[in-house]
Amino acid sequence: MARRLQGKVAIVTASTQGIGFAIAQRFGLEGAAVVVSSRKQKNVDEAVEKLKNQGIEVMGIVCHVSNPQQRKELIDKTVKKYGHIDVVVSNAAANPTVDNILDTKEETLDKLWEINVKASILLLQAAAPYLSKGSSVILISSIGGYHPRATMAMYGVTKTALFGLTKALASEMSPDTRVNCIAPGFVPTHFADFLVKNETIRKLIEDQTLLKRLGTAGDMAATAAFLASEDASYITGETIVVAGGMPSRL
Ligand code: NAP
Numbered sequence: 328m329a330r331r332l333q334g335k336v337a338i339v340t341a342s343t344q345g346i347g348f349a350i351a352q353r354f355g356l357e358g359a360a361v362v363v364s365s366r367k368q369k370n371v372d373e374a375v376e377k378l379k380n381q382g383i384e385v386m387g388i389v390c391h392v393s394n395p396q397q398r399k400e401l402i403d404k405t406v407k408k409y410g411h412i413d414v415v416v417s418n419a420a421a422n423p424t425v426d427n428i429l430d431t432k433e434e435t436l437d438k439l440w441e442i443n444v445k446a447s448i449l450l451l452q453a454a455a456p457y458l459s460k461g462s463s464v465i466l467i468s469s470i471g472g473y474h475p476r477a478t479m480a481m482y483g484v485t486k487t488a489l490f491g492l493t494k495a496l497a498s499e500m501s502p503d504t505r506v507n508c509i510a511p512g513f514v515p516t517h518f519a520d521f522l523v524k525n526e527t528i529r530k531l532i533e534d535q536t537l538l539k540r541l542g543t544a545g546d547m548a549a550t551a552a553f554l555a556s557e558d559a560s561y562i563t564g565e566t567i568v569v570a571g572g573m574p575s576r577l
Pocket of ligand 1: 340341342343344345346347364365366367368370371390391392393418419420421442467468469470471510511512513514515516517518519
């Protein structure tokens with residue numbers, strides 16, 4: 328594997344399983360020191376163990392992305408140990424309802440906004456003073472941001488917001504920091520269990536792709552590693568759809 332991220336320090340939120348874990352793993356295998364985090368200490372410990380066993384330089388920190396103290400600790404401990412930050416991947420999201428938007432309770436709307444959008448902004452506010460020249464921010468959105476589906480409509484709208492946030496932050500954080508976004512298609516992680524464990528729905532989704540398969544966490548990690556690396560040094564403010572050719576945008 329290429330060592331494109333040698334010497335870089337990368338924070339990945341919600342990274343003890345699924346897409347976040349795969350990104351941390353890929354970054355680590357490409358030479359980065361990675362900081363993994365999620366809400367549960369046990370999950371953090373297990374992720375750290377797995378990555379260490381692959382020879383990856385890793386630190387684990389408990390961080391619920393909407394907890395201000397834990398966000399601060401994530402940044403502070405990273406800077407204390409490594410001195411600076413080169414890559415931030417904001418990957419955490421919640422999808423707490425299948426209700427229509429007009430039926431969604433206010434507290435659920437707040438939670439969706441808080442975890443899926445606001446926490447990314449606040450994390451980047453905290454990280455900004457320590458971001459190196461040439462650093463890279465990656466927001467994890469969703470194909471659903473282009474076409475919010477009926478059962479996950481408001482979740483989709485928060486993911487649409489990340490496309491705008493990517494453009495706005497790319498401008499605000501230039502020229503020293505690039506800001507890009509990944510819109511994954513369907514990946515069989517715990518998050519997507521309710522969709523892909525149903526054979527009929529799974530087949531339906533596969534048929535909507537041109538490549539006739541679901542995505543893998545590794546597909547998303549490969550794209551994140553590219554965006555974090557110097558190979559993407561002239562790319563900012565962009566969203567890359569990694570969805571096997573599912574309909575998204577021109
Ligand atoms: P996943 O496999 O369910 O993993 C979720 C991870 O996030 C776990 O490590 C979990 O650990 C952590 N987590 C959950 N809530 C958190 C919070 N509030 N703060 C910090 N950590 C939290 O999920 P995934 O499928 O990899 O999804 C990752 C991202 O990809 C999300 O932004 C999602 O919207 C996006 N995405 C996924 C798909 C898909 O098909 N899977 C498609 C499009 C977009 P703890 O339980 O220990 O917190």
